[in-house]
Amino acid sequence: MKKLTISTSPHVFSSLDIPYMMKGVIKALIPAVAASLYFFRWRAFLLILTTVSACVLTEYLLQRLRGRQVRIGDFSAVVTGLLLALVLPPSIPLWMSFFGGVFAITLGKEIFGGLGHNIFNPALLARAFLMAAFPVALTTWTNPVALDTVTTATPLGMAQFDHVITPYVSLFFGNVGGSLGETSALALLLGLGYLLYYKIIDYRIPVAYVGTVIFFSAVTHAIAPGRFSPPLFHVLAGGLLLGAVFMATDPATSPVTGLGRWIFGAGCGLITMTIRLWGGLPEGVMYSILLMNAVTPLINRITRPRRFGVGHGR
Amino acid sequence: MKALTFPGGVHPPYYKAISMSEPLRGAPLPLIAVIPLSQHIGAPNEPLVKKGDHVEEGQVLGKSGSFVSSPVHSPVYGKVLEIKKAFHPVMGPTLSVFIERNKNKEPRGYVEQDVEEFSPRELIEKIRNAGVVGMGGAAFPTHVKLSVPEGKKIETLIINGAECEPYLTCDHAVMTRRTQEILKGIEIVIRILQPKNTYIAIEDNKKSAIFAFQRMIKESTYKALLGIQVVLLKTKYPQGGEKQLIKAISGREVPPGKLPLDIGFLVQNVGTLYAIYEAVYFNKPLIERVVTISGDCLNRPGNYFVKIGATVRDIVEQYGVELYREPKKIIVGGPMMGFAQPHMDVPILKNTSGILFLSEQRARYFEERQCIKCARCVDVCPVNLVPTDIMKNVRKGYWDRLEKLHVTDCIECGACMYSCPARIPLVQYIKDAKSVIEGRK
Structure with missing residues (x-):
């Protein structure tokens, strides 16, 4: 008889492993990527190609240089690259986006010890960095489909500065200005459905995040309808859905406890709305998630599950 | 009728159809039975027989004066070949009685x-x-x-x-x-x-x-x-x-x-x-039990009345289960909490519920990856632990923190590791933590 395998229990495993999860996220992004290709054409294509290859290449080189096992096969760098492309304006110069990809992997992920050890969402951290380094390029928006070089404004920008509300139909399908992947609510909702159906993400964070935004905007809109936009607008416009579905749910940078995930999502919603309604910027999704990333270890500590058999009446 | 349940838990593939509809089969008696003297939690048993003794079916082989103990009996008529430390499927080498069956004697009636x-x-x-x-x-x-x-x-x-x-x-x-x-x-x-x-x-x-x-x-x-x-x-x-x-x-x-x-x-x-x-x-002592023989290497899986002390080798060689391919893993118990065995000279004990023969494909080894804090282990834990935190603290050797994480509450069900996408041996970390905490007390 051949040698028998000895290992500790359990001896069966769920088929859901890390590469499966990452590939699942990529599949869930297909509608958003398709929408971006439709609305922003070759610019979207080149941008995605640039950031994905920057991320994968950087991860490969760093892991080789540090003498670590190369783990680009887990597809996490591809996910980071894809997400980075989707949060950038279509007109950003490609060298900048390449730089962003290098930044995302180097200072967003590998410096902390690689996948799972990072504190901040790498794609959003890179976007925050680009925003600080190249503010003009990061706030120059292109008209969809026409791709005219004449700059346009995002629906949130128009609402904040010109009090113009973009029609919901355009927001739903994505025929508006904005970052590559944030414009089409429909595409993002399809992605959400996929992620939930295949149990790749937990429902708590997106529900808490979007729920808080709806509640907050409903209250403010009821108080001052002329000044504050209605809830549906806040849900469909800007990066809320992209952030709530794909960014805030990043496992490494969100809490591990169930209660913690509710708090995390609600915190993201509160900060987003505070920035949107009273901040100097029209959009607050990125900063809200990054700020909540920073307090995630604290949330984990204060939301430990109740000990089994203790404090449970009777 | 509404099905009741607890919070948490997992849904592994069940593979029960393999043996579920099979009848309860009798099984051949072992030629040599290996009976570990202690098969219970509690005080160890002392042998009551010695080498060369003839024993009756159902005769007490070992017992203890302590209340928290349970005697073991001979499953067959026969002769004590020897009493020595032998392989035990769960613990280390254990004092065991080897009995050679007398083939001329019919099994006893009750x-x-x-x-x-x-x-x-x-x-x-x-x-x-x-x-x-x-x-x-x-x-x-x-x-x-x-x-x-x-x-x-x-x-x-x-x-x-x-x-x-x-x-x-x-x-x-x-x-x-x-x-x-x-x-x-x-x-x-x-x-x-x-x-x-x-x-x-x-x-x-x-x-x-x-x-x-x-x-x-x-x-x-x-x-x-x-x-x-x-x-x-x-x-x-x-x-x-x-x-x-x-x-x-x-x-x-x-x-x-x-x-x-x-x-x-x-x-x-x-x-x-x-x-x-x-x-x-x-008045029949516990000398046999029903054992599920299953896996993906057998032609005749099923549920057999097996004598305590029969070995896995007996099952393979005498029961006609027909191993049609080489097993890569042999498990005593179920796949979630059972123990992988290094060979087939493993006796069936009073609490052995199954022997599983798994092929290369089902005994796959998975490469361990880094924890991504996906919290699946937290969501499935039926006793409200945070296995990912426990694992991190074991790696760093922070034993004091582990007590605060209630490591000792763990029931070692394996649901966390089953669902871990990074394939981290969480149960092993927890077992290690438990033994260190136990040792410090």
Whole structure:
């Protein structure tokens, strides 16, 4: 008889492993990527190609240089690259986006010890960095489909500065200005459905995040309808859905406890709305998630599950 | 009827169809039986026989004077070849009695007796003398469990027919083919404990067992049995864990470090009840049990009456199970909590519920990756632990923090590791932590 395998229990495993999860996220992004290709054409294509290859290449080189096992096969760098492309304006110069990809992997992920050890969402951290380094390029928006070089404004920008509300139909399908992947609510909702159906993400964070935004905007809109936009607008416009579905749910940078995930999502919603309604910027999704990333270890500590058999009446 | 359950848990592939519809088969007697002297939790047994002795079937081979212990008996007529330390499927080398069967002697018959006159004390004594232990896993002496200390009262008796481990169908086989006998066993336990409520708890993937009990209870002539409720459980692992079962049925939780007894509950596995029935009605010691032989390497998987002390090698060579391909892993028990074995010279014990032969494909080794904090382990943990934090603190050696993370509450069900996308051996980390904490006390 051949040698028998000895290992500790359990001896069966769920088929859901890390590469499966990452590939699942990529599949869930297909509608958003398709929408971006439709609305922003070759610019979207080149941008995605640039950031994905920057991320994968950087991860490969760093892991080789540090003498670590190369783990680009887990597809996490591809996910980071894809997400980075989707949060950038279509007109950003490609060298900048390449730089962003290098930044995302180097200072967003590998410096902390690689996948799972990072504190901040790498794609959003890179976007925050680009925003600080190249503010003009990061706030120059292109008209969809026409791709005219004449700059346009995002629906949130128009609402904040010109009090113009973009029609919901355009927001739903994505025929508006904005970052590559944030414009089409429909595409993002399809992605959400996929992620939930295949149990790749937990429902708590997106529900808490979007729920808080709806509640907050409903209250403010009821108080001052002329000044504050209605809830549906806040849900469909800007990066809320992209952030709530794909960014805030990043496992490494969100809490591990169930209660913690509710708090995390609600915190993201509160900060987003505070920035949107009273901040100097029209959009607050990125900063809200990054700020909540920073307090995630604290949330984990204060939301430990109740000990089994203790404090449970009777 | 609504299926009850507990929060958390996982849904592994069950593979029960492999052996579920197979009949309960008898099995050839072992030529040489290997009987570890201690097969229970508690004080170790001392040998009562010596090398060269002739032993009768059912003769006591070893016992202890301590109350928390359980004797072991010879499964066959034969001669003691030797008494030496030998391989044990779970613990290290254990003092074991090797018995060579006398092929000229027929197995003994057991005569049914009238049990009406026995007092609870006498019933417990019979169960003790028969060496009955918990057959669902822990092998805790049953007579100890049934001897409720002064001042405590069992309000609720739960008969555990959940059988949540994948592959295993031995409890299902006993429930469907020995329904009446199990009910007689339950009646004995009811006589001893006088509980207010008695439940038979079965997962909803074993409908035939549920129907069998419902029908038999309705037709029963014993008054005590008419109050028994058959409850449906959701098919989910680890539904059959004592604490999870109590939680599912009553909503109550056993406090850390306490026993179900402390909150008025007692849980008994269906296999144990069958052993109680045989012990009381026939004075038959626990020398055989139903074992599921399954996996993806056999032509004839099934549920067999196996003598305690028969080895896995006997099963492969004598039972006609027909191994048609090389197993890569042999597991004693179920795949969630069972133990992988290095070879086939492994004796069947009183709590051996299954022997699984898994091929290369099902025994796949998975590369461990880094934790991504996805929190699946937290979501599935049935006792509210945060395994990912425990793992991190074990790696760093922060033992003081581990006590605050309640590592000792872990029931080692393996649900966390089953669901871990990074394939981190979380149960192993927790076991390590437990032994370090234990050692520091």
